Amino acid sequence: MPDEAMRTIVTRVLRRTVDVREGETGALAWSFAYFFLILTSYYILRPIRDEMGVMGGVENLAWLFTGTLVGMLILHPLYSSLVARMPRRRFVPLTYRFFILNLVLFYLVFRVVEPERAVWVGRLFFIWVSVFNLFVVSVFWSFMTDVYCPSQSKRLFGVLAVGGTLGAILGSLITSLLAVSFGTMNLLLLSGLFLELASRASGALGRREGVLAQAAGVDHVQGEPDGKGGEVIGGGVLEGVGNVARSPYLLGIAGIMLLFTVSTTFLYFQQADLTARIFGDDSPERTRFFANIDVAVNTLTLVTQLFVTGRVLKWAGVGFGLAFLPLVSVVGFGVLAVSPVLAVLVALQVIRRAGNYAIQRPAREVLYTVLPRADKYKSKNFNDTFVYRVGDQIGAWSYTLVGALGLGFAGLSTTMVPFSVFWFGLAVWLGVRYGQIQDRKAVTVPTADHLRSLSGRPEDAIR
Template sequence: MTDNQPAHNERPSVWQVLAGVHRDERTVLVLSALYFFLVMASYFILRPIRDQMGVAGGVRNLPWLFTGTLVAMLLVSPLFSAMVSRWPRRRFVTWSYRALMACLLFFYVSLVSLPESNQVWVGRAFFIWVSVFNLFAVSLFWAVMADVFKSESSRRLYGAIAAGGTLGALMGGVVTSFLVEILGAPSLLLISLVMLEVALWCMFVITGKRSADAATAREESSNSEAIIGGNALDGFKLALRSPYLLGVSGYMLLYTIGSTFLYFLQAQIVDNTIDGRVAQTAYFANVDIWVNSLTLILQVFLTGRLMARIGVGLTLAALPLISIIGFIGLGLTPVLAAVVIFTVARRVTNFAFSRPAREALYVPLSRGEKYKAKNFIDTVVYRLGDQIGAWTNGVLLWLGMGIAGIAFTAVPLAAIWLGLSLWLGSKYRIKQAEETEAAAKT
């Protein structure tokens, strides 16, 4: 009998009942969930501030901010790939997070010291940077998780780990909603910085814990800390060479195009309906609170069990299905209430189901693909979809389409996305079988 199997006379623990957690996985699971809690709390403190600054800079200028974000991603992604090629995991993860902290300190100084006339441009730069921060910090977290967990454990535990992130996102929204009037937005950046530093130390403990585990983990730990090698363009090359990764790229592209359509529709309605910076910031924070509260419940009680039972493909398909229904509904009833309902439903489905399933797609892959190709897809491809969505939205507005027309335009894209989800699920099962077979031979 192993630690993973309770004795017949043992009653299942709460861990096993809620998330199917084995006894020897508890410590790493808690640390991983705490790590993600802090990363997401750090980001969701910044998100409402970013969204308000985007609206303050002019809704019609948002496509240019999305262009700036894509350019920033094109610059950052090769630099990160170069670090991965030359440094062990602990070092390149440390440098990445500390660089984000330095940027937070820079924006804090800029917001408290520069005159009001320059704040619009600081806000635009902050919008671009937070959009990079979000994808980069979260992508790096999940890459570390893909290095720590195997396919079987990832399907069981990713839901619980994601719940830690959701709780952090909920906390971040609450912090911003309650403290933005008391402390002001600049001071919240320092709270975000501290959380990111603590998250980095969680990563140190997780990797140290894995290194100190039983003898069977020593070789795995050694491999995970080995220098991957290659060059700065490997992420791009790996993503293009693999039909599987091309499919993941397509999934990401269609997801972000739809998300951008919905983001612009929401921004237009908020700008027309809600007056004042503080009220707009509070609105975005309150939407985040609703999203993260519902997501947390689903992740704790349903995500892991659902993904283990119906598979990765059907779990991935939940988000495009909700998107088809939501865009049709928004096209028929283009009002603030419809935007709020669709936004909450779509984001809850993404965080609770599709995101953990999407991250599971990387687990059977090589370390180069986990860090380099994944980072390229999560950053450059993601923001390319933003760019396509932003400028397509602009063209549709120029052609005279309103909210309803833009919403209906997104429906056929969501249908293609649904088919791609099911295809990826079938390919994942093949990759998973190959991983299991390779493990059995060692």
């Protein structure tokens, strides 16, 4: 039959390029499509969010970051309650359709709201998208770790990361090409359509879970489809916080997370300030500009994921992966202080974001591989969410404070140079400490495919 012949051809091509085995092709294809659709949906919205932030006033961005932190604190326990009470086949589509409903409501409100109140709706939309990106990507990766066993994840998660990057590129291109002609608000409905398709893909993947478990064979935990998903980690609600407070190693990880987010937020504010002055009231062109940055970032990320990430971390080590971004920041902020122009800012923004997605984030995730499961879930989650958003707050309000002291654009960039030097030193120390713990516990470092795959993990997106 033609369909069977086509499947055979696809399977053969996959096996020549990816280490995919019998029974895994269907699940891999749906997983790839799932992540592709998720990030297409988000990256359609991201430039619109950035434009709403500028439209609401650069001086008010710090308050929007505070609102994002509050939104996280409200929604996270509600989501956790869903997870605790419902099976995955119910809470995953329910979560996505909740966000789809939100998009429809925002579309309707933007259509009828009076112009003088549209700014406030835009600010709310900025906060909503900043929360949305964490949840939709987080649910995806939770699903993946639930249905793929460890040996499968090391072989196949790299392919999924590429799917996510391609989706991010498509979403950015859609907004870049259609923001003016199609209308910005109409893109909200298009984003919702991609999110619904992602929900359908998650259902199709769930129906192939049994076949995927059989393909795993003895590698799958106790032969159960859920693997470790049925195991209770136990411990207290604040166990992760306590472990971070008591462990210099975990505190160091929290430190590089904090330093990264502070500098990222600082650069984001500089971008908002400079683009507001250059583009003025030309909202569609500014949205197109933000989308073009996303296209450049995701294209560079894709190339790096495919050809650089695994090789760098394998041969240069985790310490180099951690130190790469602060080193780029030292040089980049130094150049920006001397030449505070848009081209330099865009170059620094693109290199930093791509370097984070493709190199630093995988290296940072590897740091947790030598820790107990409780730290991988509780302490890591505390660092990835609360510490990340606290870094946003520090970056937002410190930028406002330093600006109020009268420092110009070049002066603001100069303040980030010694900050990045300290970040570099901490990254080097963590790389050494990781090696010591790994040697003591004889922990095997993940494969290159696994390292590359981690660049598609949820942290991400929260930016």
